[in-house]
Amino acid sequence: MKAWEANVRKVIPYTPGEQPNRPGMIKLNTNENPYPPAPGVLKALEELDTDRLRLYPDPAASELVNALAEYYRKDPSCFFVGVGSDDVIAMAFQTFFNSEKPILFPDISYSFYSVWADLFGIRYRRPALDEDFRIVKEDYFKENGGIIFPNPNAPTGIYMELDQVEEIIAKNQDSIVIVDEAYVDFAGPSALELVDRYENLLVVQTFSKSRSLAGMRIGFAVGQPQLIKYLNDVKYSFNSYTMNLPSLKLGAAAVKDEAYFRETVGKIVSTRERVKKELSKLGFAFPDSQSNFIFATHKEWPAKELFEELKKEDIYVRYFASPRIDNYLRITVGTDEEMDALLAFLKKKGN
């Protein structure tokens, strides 16, 4: 090892999910939205003034923050925006999780939580989901340096009712509790309605799923102004201008088109419920997903083999070679046509 290498931060390299992009392929592996962004997004792109790109963007991201504040009927000082919810959560880890006590998150959950904790040197414990893959709320009533969990959880898709979420927040008022709601628009009510009552709550959402803008990298956090200020202090010490001009303009346009948002989310939910029934008939079992994916296991077909077979058909789903879930596939809910192609293959295989 060279001398300079002694000072290098060594991490286990994280490999992003496959992002193949071939015409005709069916991409059900990264929980993207099968429908294009709202029509207003195209209009905002057409109206974008390229001459303006020579100037720095607004560091406060006001246009986007104000659009969110108006949509969610809260003060702009309650919003923090970042380069996808990954950027937002990474900043929140750096800002709020500076304790000697371990932070808590479920053993089966978003795979990045442990990656961030390792990167920033944060201790953590991972209480196990129960045998039905449910979060056991009592596991989070123990001393901790912070809490984070997705709701609905990923990759299970299970939504925790808001009274249980509130119990976790209420019993941990000495810690920051982050509720990662990447998929909440496909599920029940958001913890956003609890923000005014709990100063220790940070709710994180993303434009990558329900708003069809994974390619724009926009995420946001909602909390009481003091929490948002702490987050912005760290963010401004890292990079003043994280959101480029197109993300401010296109993001604001996406928020403003509520009708399109409701329509596309509604279509995905209705496709999901139909596909659940079909998968049941085909011998699959799965938690009752309230997100835009289904986490399914088959009584006879090993998940890894099925994953490979589907790949040969140009149908991409996600397989995790991790304890407890290595016989499951996470299948993103695509268009009806895409799901019919998947179901047709599975039916043929079953005959």
Added chain:
Amino acid sequence: MKAWEANVRKVIPYTPGEQPNRPGMIKLNTNENPYPPAPGVLKALEELDTDRLRLYPDPAASELVNALAEYYRKDPSCFFVGVGSDDVIAMAFQTFFNSEKPILFPDISYSFYSVWADLFGIRYRRPALDEDFRIVKEDYFKENGGIIFPNPNAPTGIYMELDQVEEIIAKNQDSIVIVDEAYVDFAGPSALELVDRYENLLVVQTFSKSRSLAGMRIGFAVGQPQLIKYLNDVKYSFNSYTMNLPSLKLGAAAVKDEAYFRETVGKIVSTRERVKKELSKLGFAFPDSQSNFIFATHKEWPAKELFEELKKEDIYVRYFASPRIDNYLRITVGTDEEMDALLAFLKKKGN
């Protein structure tokens, strides 16, 4: 203080420079390029497929990396891209500056170096520039945990000849040396030509100045593949997808238009040289800037007063209330028309 606040990372909030944006104002305060981006950037924007925005962007940012590799005639494995050079340098601090020994950077330099060091808990020492505001290379021949300096330096604008830069790199082969070349396109040769010879060298550049794309947030680092791999390992542990689709497409388009790039950089350099002569006649003194700004002090007019007077005329320049430089103004080189308006005001004041 609430219990949860004990675990909050406390930083001295950094205040980004003023970004007023009113019609008719003359904005010479943040070293932006006065000319619009290359024509190819507009074309790339027009051709951007909004439907594609529903999908995640390429985490490897290949389109942009390949354009840079082709332009600079190096292997793509030598390039790292980020959300402006601030993002790139912040990642480099986290990746390479994990030593108990202090890192070194000049006392008068880019103000963010100490902000990042404080944020990440990195010790640092700041050797003083000499009385002519030059970096004293011998100050960097001492034991250290890493080195960073801008070339040309900011806010002085002074370019250090490449043989001296090389000496600093060569004498510090146990440390990573980051040469921050945000302004190098307006100056002499880049340290890029040293990358093949020094595995401890990381050169950082940006699209915000010479490529007229401050609003897109694009920066990059060039180094030997092992260094870039370490940087990517940390980056992928932070956020897999930092570069959104427009930044990949528009960034690549900007790199490809070499003729426009040379033309606009040439215009700025020629305006700079003319304005230097005029400022001299008006009683200003300044280091011989090789960047797109001039760091000037007047023999009679206190800088802070002049700063306020210019502001009243809707001419914005930058004033730093910092030791040694609190009687200087950093004046960005704008168009000839903008600089003539500034000079006209100064001439009137002098009569």
